[in-house]
Amino acid sequence: MHTLDIVVMVIYFLALIFVGFIGARRAKTSEDYIVAGRNLGFTMYLSCLAAVILGGASTIGTTKLGYQYGISGVWLVSMLGIGIIGLGLFLVKKIYHLKILTISELLELRFNAQTRFISAAVTALYAIMVTVTQVIGMGTILNVLVGWDLTLSMLVGGGIVLFYTLLGGMWSVTMTDIVQFVIMTIGIFLVMLPLSISKAGGWANLQQTLPASYFDFTGIGWSEILSYFLLFCLGMVIAQDVWQRIFTAKTLKIARTGTIGAGVYSFLYALAVSIIGMCAFVVLPGLNDPQNAFAQMAVTILPTGLLGIVLASVVSALMSTASGTLLASSTLIVNDIIKRFSKKPMSETRFLLTSRITTLIIGLIVITCSIWIQDVLVALDVAYAVLSGSVFLPIILGLFWKRATAKAAFFSIVISAIVIITGLAIEGLTSTNPILYGLASSLVSIVLISYFDPSKNLSEAEKKMEQVYETPEQKQNAL
Structure with missing residues (x-):
């Protein structure tokens, strides 16, 4: 890297x-720290949500898939987009007016405190592992381009995210996400994509040079597409970092339209980054590690100055997701475990202090795990496998099936989580089967226990939740 490029990135880091x-x-x-005071307008909301969706796996991982499989590499991020659009169309209206902070709060409102606790633990694990993927991505970029040791690179990238998230919570995350969204959009769509196609000799040359399978949207294989659906589409619908962003919207209309807009943006992003990977296959054949395709392509094709901007755009994508999931994990632990089961009431001052201490501890754990795992897609697979397989059905059936009981939801999460973790240990971290086993065990257990559970179908908490849906405020906002 030229000195000017390094200066550009340093200025960007200092700005964050x-x-x-x-x-x-x-x-x-506490609401300022966790959900930015529930006061974001459409532009800020869409920018922040898109930034948290599209992170390290979306950029580095999709470029890797584009390099290996061609245009069908879009499926990873496209499934994120499908999931987020489904969330906007079918769930936002049900959850927005509850004025909660976490998914686990909803499960207590629908079921009981035990279900809240176990779901908070599982969802926090997911959020921590997604943060790990982003730190690995930052380390990869700095390692390839600046030449630092991979461990040192992860310490620097993860440390910056931890610092600004620790200080201002969701307000810091929101303000940095707006900057990051603009930079990543310019860097990917206006700089990296057109220059990559040009360096590869144009689209016509890509069609002549690349194998025909690289232009087949199913070239990656239906089993892999199914895997992405189970991992990312289902996982996105119930991701705490995404729900936490939904609660930052000022109105229901902003929450719905902004969520759908972020999903559409994800499709465009997936297509652009996959094509960059295809171009890299032509320009840089025979890479030892395809995970470095984006960084190597940037160094190869970009002139001085532009390289710094594009690399800042990639780091932006990584940092925005890392900060969002880091805050999500600390929110779950503080709000749903520490505060919920604390013997003494927690004041605003104590809540903020506890949140910052928890964020610091989790951040240190994340950096340690990143150094240990060092593979973006493997870490992401583990995170979404546990979330999708164990929490998805209790939440969806809890919202749409009144017969589901608290006992059924609790044991469904416990049983399916055990099944998934055992399956991953036996069949390997990249296997799709454990997710299917988890979903199956979750469905069977929640249905059977609900039918044989003598508990009332609607608890007092459930009745309260039903009443919330019928408030004049909700009806007015819905109109």
Whole structure:
């Protein structure tokens, strides 16, 4: 890298740290720290949601898939887009007016405190593992381009995210995400994509040079597409970091339209990054590690100055997701475990302090796990496998099937989580089968236990939730 490119990236990092200080001044209450005061307009909301969806696996992972399989590499991120659109169309209206902070709160409202606790533990694990993928991605970029040791690169990238998230919570994350969304959009769509196609000799040359399978949208294989559906589409519908962003929207209309808009943006992003990977296959054949395809392509084709901007755009995608999932995991642990089961009431001051301490501890754990795992897609597979297989059905059936009982939801999560973790240990971390086993065991257990459970179909908490859906405020906003 040229000195100018390094200067551009350093300025960008310093700007993020400065924004972190600004966010810290605005985070005065727990709602400020966790959901930005529930006060984001459409532009800010869409930018932040798109930024948290599209992270390290979306950029580095999809480029790798484009390099290996061609245009069918779009399926990883496309499944994220399908999941987020489904969330906007079918679930946002049901959850927005509950004024909750986490998925686990919804499960307590629908079922009981035990279900809240176990779902918080599982979902926090998911959020931590997604954060791990982003830190690995940052480490990969800095390792390839700056030449630092991979471990040192992860420490630097993860440390910056931890610092500004620790200071201002969701306000810092929101403000940095807006900057990151703009930079990643310019870097990918206006700089990297057109220059990659040009360097590869144009689209016509790609068609002549690449194998025919590279232009087949199913070339990656139906089994892999199914795997992405189970992992990412289902996982996105119930991801705490995404739900937490939904609760930042000022109105229901903003929450719905912004969520759908972010899903559409995901499709475009998937297509652009897959094509960049295809171009890399032509320009840089025989890479030892396809995970480095994006970084190597950037170094090869970009002139001085532009390289720094594009690399900042990739780091932006990584940091935005990392900060969102880091905050999501600490929110789940503090709000649904520490606060919920604390013997003494937790004041605003104590809540904020506990949140920051928890964020710090989780951040250190994340960096340690990143150094240990060092593979973006493997870490992401583990995260979504546990989430999709064990929490998806209890939430969906809890919202749409009134007969589901608290006992059924609780044991469904426990049983399916055990099945998935055991399956991953036996068949390997990249196997899809454990997710199917988890979903099957989750469905069977929740249905059978609900039918044989003598508990009432609607608890007092459920009746309260039903009443919330019928408030005049919700009806007015829905109109």
